[in-house]
Amino acid sequence: MTDQLQKKTKVWSGRFSEPISEKVQEYTASIGFDKKLALFDIQGSKAHAEMLEKVGILSNEELNKILDGLNRIAQEIKENKFNWKIELEDVHLNIEARLTELIGEPGEKIHTARSRNDQVATDMRLWLRSEIDIIAGLIQSLEKSILSQAEQHSNSLMAGLTHLQTAQPITFGHHMMAYHDMFARDYDRLLELRKRVNCLPLGSAALAGTGFKIDREFVAKKLGFEKVIDNSLDAVSDRDFVLEFLNFSAILMIHISRLSEEIIMWASDNFGYIDIPDEFCTGSSIMPQKKNPDVAELARGKTGRAIGNLINILVLMKGQPLAYNKDNQEDKEPIFDSVKTIKDTLDIFSAMLRSIKVNKANLKKPFDRSYTTATDLADYLVAKQTTFREAHEIVSKIVTFAEKKNILLQDIPLKTFEEFSEKIEEDVFEILDCEGSIKSRSHVGGTSPDQVLNAIKTAKLKWQACLKH
Amino acid sequence: MTDQLQKKTKVWSGRFSEPISEKVQEYTASIGFDKKLALFDIQGSKAHAEMLEKVGILSNEELNKILDGLNRIAQEIKENKFNWKIELEDVHLNIEARLTELIGEPGEKIHTARSRNDQVATDMRLWLRSEIDIIAGLIQSLEKSILSQAEQHSNSLMAGLTHLQTAQPITFGHHMMAYHDMFARDYDRLLELRKRVNCLPLGSAALAGTGFKIDREFVAKKLGFEKVIDNSLDAVSDRDFVLEFLNFSAILMIHISRLSEEIIMWASDNFGYIDIPDEFCTGSSIMPQKKNPDVAELARGKTGRAIGNLINILVLMKGQPLAYNKDNQEDKEPIFDSVKTIKDTLDIFSAMLRSIKVNKANLKKPFDRSYTTATDLADYLVAKQTTFREAHEIVSKIVTFAEKKNILLQDIPLKTFEEFSEKIEEDVFEILDCEGSIKSRSHVGGTSPDQVLNAIKTAKLKWQACLKH
């Protein structure tokens, strides 16, 4: 048995007659991934130690040694000099063992009145809170990129699609703002779930609390937690906060997947709506002419990852009896992966979106072969006292006629129009024009350029307000 | 072609040369399930019509006819006399056709300035808001059942488990309160997502808004919506609110599955912790002695449904380009199913939980063969100036000794204790007692009866406050 293993034995296996097998050690150890939590573990331990001193369990001298030791360990970790040992299972025991190595006896007191069950829950919440704040910032950056495109193209006519069929004229800016609003909802959800992340489990010990006279409010305050978790069993076994975050991630990635789908389509030869700068594309090892929108494709693919991670933890939690079970160790890798995925994706989309060049001429191509103002024509008839259903029918016939003749609506002579409805007059040609069509949609939420500019203005104010806080 | 089909033709297929095939009609029609939205569709249409009158598109007389007609249709639906027709595809066209049948020309005007795209989004949000309010009430009921058990058993000793191994003494009331807190989080999440459900899509028409001078704020106010959705493309294509609700449902059902798992285990012969009244059990067609906890088993199984429905819609939305695509018609059945699942489950759990009889003697059985106060013994040593790690090691040896002798900790003579540590004195026997152990855990969140009673009191105040609003 190695020295380290003996040290570990001291930690929990005093009554074990056989040492753990190497295979089991590898299967059960979490140090390979939970070392990512190390600095948060130290942060938590420092607050815990200060509380222990405050309530008289540690002397002031002991506390100072502990804080000192923990600071040194933090330094070692930052400098990549810390020697992680798989025999010590996890980040908690690794740090505790090193602490005792560094400062002796006081190190053996740090685990008083706590358990790894409440400790790891605390680490996870501190880590996630910190990542949430980074992600919030990244969403803001992405929103700014979107707003910059929307602003440039608040007036750029585009064929709006439903069912991927040409539907009605819109502007590219209006289209962009739909994505702005999706990510704005993601942002709101993130801030809401942050409250439920930002709660203190420490003090729950293994599952029942502890007999020491601890001061949980003090620890919560030290660590910036808004709330002490009310029930000790719940505190050590709850992973709702992980699920909530993973759901946020899944919805965010759904939004990214929709945007990616459009970027890929827009960049294809048949659309030709946009040009993505070379730096965001890659080439082919065999076809010299290729330029592929890899970033958008990968991001679309990574949606699977975000959803898979969510399901992973839902399955993990299903049917688990109280309180802590080892199953929960499996909560880490999926959330680490989802956090990395959305951080990387938001960051790169923010840069890519800003740099995309829009080909305004191509945005309008579908107008040349479709009847996007047919609804406007129907509405024109309604304004002239036709019922909407009758108007719809008349216009259907006009469209059929135009299709057969292979002409556009604006190319139909007034005389022909009159045969379909005598209510149609010279002024019809104004509303058959796409520019006129978008301008007319000037209510809240409509596609008219002034409404789009309004929406952009409101959005900018929102993000400025966020920054101030 | 039937009469009905001709009517439908009038609605949208004026330019279609071939009638839709019957197979396609069945594949694409949604009337089989979306008729569940009928009363909300009517509610939305009434507000829309009032707005059309307000802005001068309908006359007052037309409006009155429309309101009258819609009221009559609502009556027909409630009395199960409405004749739903598959040829009319969906709930919207069925109601519109009937309206025109009843009141003539004004019926043909109701669809002015709207599309089925914004209409169905409105219906879904009205429906879901209404279900959310019912579910909120059902969660409150369940919480009351839990509180009633917790109150009865705030003092009932129970072997607390981690890893399903006997860990430390807790109380049954404390255990119940862990579930209370899970469902309380569900409740909070539900209220938060309600805000994002409670927004108005109407006025977005197909995707771009409309050229009519509509008043969306008026409609929002009429329908009790808190907010007009800002972007028309987003309004018709967004299904975040469905995803958010399905995620809420999945987490709620995870909680139910954990509680069910425990109920099933507790009711088994080896545990014998609880007795479930006959009315919540079923028997066997072959084994006359059986009494099965079917409700809890089914509920645990239904977790799969809630998670499956969530995945369904995540997959549905993945990679969808803007704006509305027919894929979205598939959003209804899963959310209908999840709503029904959680309503039924909450309702029956509320009744079942209240009626469960706890066998207090059996709750304590594991104490007879385990060492649940070993941590208390270690803490005792810490209080006497042993470091926690040293104390842990000493107690490990004592437990090993007790196991070999096949005795419990409290049966070890003081003399023997002294051989392990001279710090152990006569007063050790107080802390080896389970009652003493739980009482000592009297900080916020701890398992001591007074803390549990405090938590119950706070919870009751929360629910009373909710009722007032």
Next chain:
Amino acid sequence: MTDQLQKKTKVWSGRFSEPISEKVQEYTASIGFDKKLALFDIQGSKAHAEMLEKVGILSNEELNKILDGLNRIAQEIKENKFNWKIELEDVHLNIEARLTELIGEPGEKIHTARSRNDQVATDMRLWLRSEIDIIAGLIQSLEKSILSQAEQHSNSLMAGLTHLQTAQPITFGHHMMAYHDMFARDYDRLLELRKRVNCLPLGSAALAGTGFKIDREFVAKKLGFEKVIDNSLDAVSDRDFVLEFLNFSAILMIHISRLSEEIIMWASDNFGYIDIPDEFCTGSSIMPQKKNPDVAELARGKTGRAIGNLINILVLMKGQPLAYNKDNQEDKEPIFDSVKTIKDTLDIFSAMLRSIKVNKANLKKPFDRSYTTATDLADYLVAKQTTFREAHEIVSKIVTFAEKKNILLQDIPLKTFEEFSEKIEEDVFEILDCEGSIKSRSHVGGTSPDQVLNAIKTAKLKWQACLKH
């Protein structure tokens, strides 16, 4: 208590002091959905009764009465005259009760040596086997539609895409055959899993088998099962066959979703590759000019359903202890739904695909603005003793040049070519031609028309061979 309820009481609740509550009855009853299994339940009961007679548990007279009664019940069900009762919980007890009502005492003997646990597993397997055979036929139909398109277009040039960017020339027939091969794999998987569905659970009774001297091989033979399930605990609790089928369905629907995605894109104005007959499209309630590819969109959306159902059952089975648990009642609705989904989808795709009109001119449009034979040019240089990497680099430069000049490769004068590489000679223009490019790819699996025709021929032979069996 109603009469029916009393009858039910007789079945299993002889020792229950309280009747089941109505709420519980509704929550736990499966009759709402498992009546779909009725005819298979009867088929199983008939074989079971014949076995009971063979081994002497029933007299010949009793058997005849039972067979007679069951046949009458089957008739009632087919004629929709059977009176299903929720108080009788499920399809099994409903039929048994009716049998006893019809024939008296022998009816009370039918449940000898069996349990609902092995009975329902038998019903599910009989039902699923029958659906599998229908689905196998539907896949064959779809394959024929694909083959018919492939045959018509074995020679129709099309811009092959990777990353949705124009890559190399292919034929539409070759593209179609990729889908043929996907569905052919689905077919193979279906036949393989059928073997594991086609096994007999009956005789396992509740979980342990029965003390009666039954003959399981006889029952298996009667019901056409290939195998008796070896272990009684496994027989009643296994749902692998459901999972395997749901996985088959999920992969099949993934294939459908990919094809749908392409159909939708191909039918869009920017592509214009295909025209879908009106009968497979629907229109818009607001935009008179619209013709939407609803069938393909819905099918793409239904992929979510197939995946959701798979996850549902995976979650259901996770962590279930042996043997039968009530959770398993939840296995039915998802598989019923997936079976319906894929049957309907295969059927309608089979018809739609056959009728799609391909616009050959548009298939080639991307050639006018891209460099699809760049790889051929590189390969040409390789044939003239350039290394592939050098060739790739030379061609990259040529493409850059052409892009700048805004000309296609075939429009570059030979003299200019020679400046890039002196190995380029007059014959280069042959290989820059798309027709030449596809013809050259004439190895197995390549896109040349003769290879596509070969593949079609082989496929036809496969399906003919299937039909013979």
Next chain:
Amino acid sequence: MTDQLQKKTKVWSGRFSEPISEKVQEYTASIGFDKKLALFDIQGSKAHAEMLEKVGILSNEELNKILDGLNRIAQEIKENKFNWKIELEDVHLNIEARLTELIGEPGEKIHTARSRNDQVATDMRLWLRSEIDIIAGLIQSLEKSILSQAEQHSNSLMAGLTHLQTAQPITFGHHMMAYHDMFARDYDRLLELRKRVNCLPLGSAALAGTGFKIDREFVAKKLGFEKVIDNSLDAVSDRDFVLEFLNFSAILMIHISRLSEEIIMWASDNFGYIDIPDEFCTGSSIMPQKKNPDVAELARGKTGRAIGNLINILVLMKGQPLAYNKDNQEDKEPIFDSVKTIKDTLDIFSAMLRSIKVNKANLKKPFDRSYTTATDLADYLVAKQTTFREAHEIVSKIVTFAEKKNILLQDIPLKTFEEFSEKIEEDVFEILDCEGSIKSRSHVGGTSPDQVLNAIKTAKLKWQACLKH
């Protein structure tokens, strides 16, 4: 630009005006994970080169240099000396660049007639085939551990449970054999899907095949593939084989989760059925008396991972148009993770299961407080000419009586029995005995010890036969 980057530029970015940004490089590079495929990439390249020589594209001398160079690279990789470069994106370009560095010009020819699209598909299939063979062996090992327990306990009485309620007597060996049969199905599925993995994509190049006169059958034979993939588009874009494997993994882990659930429950104090050796358990950092079944808990938790990975790829593939898209790069990490998960889990379960000690006395505990032979009593009455339903009812009453008196069935005096049915005679006490009950279930699949031994014998023959092949 670094030297490496310039080299890369040579590979595909000859026409790119801007270098790829570092952020994009990191986001799109796969070398961090696909280097796991390196030796399979080399294996594939060697076969490809041999084919190129056979058809005259490479000289014999060039081939020898290439083979030599590839062998040296393989050696470098095995010795961990290969210098992986992120600028070279992936495993393919890293190895090709190193090859050219080592052997010069011939290295630039290796990519002739292939693309990374068909190359990576080939690598994945070679790698997966090799892992499948390892996994097949691990399943066999696990099966042997199960058989060894089943053999030791073919006669060990155990209370069989349904709904976790005591149902009927079975043996522990019979229970074990249920798991044997589940894993045997997994094995069969694995061998079936192996056929569909074991197919050659190489020769499909980017998507359309190649104009070189390649010999795909030769390559397939060299690499041990059973079949050349028929369609080049399908070959580069298909990931069915990944999905099939992930589904196999998910079902396997479901079986593991069920077994784990039971192991955890059996090891709990309330059950006390088994003792898990210390080497497979871990202790608590706070509770000195704890011994936790961590391995089984972690394995149960890892089920989430297996299911999450499956969903990940299902979502990834949903709606992807043909042919290759960059999304597919995301297929690797999930399948790498699932392969590792099931290999580690099978391995450790194989060892753990073999070493578990069964406490025979506790297996029977539930008999002391339940009525497990009630079905036998009903069957006894049936044998004496009572109908099953009548018998079931009589026994229900007897059980109710016994419960009230708090006695077991075998303790009811004959006289009392006679009051319930005069058909009950002295011989009833034989069948009320659990030993008699299991012995009577001696048909195929029943729980009688002789049947269990038969099943074990058959299973052993199966695995011996597998080994021979």
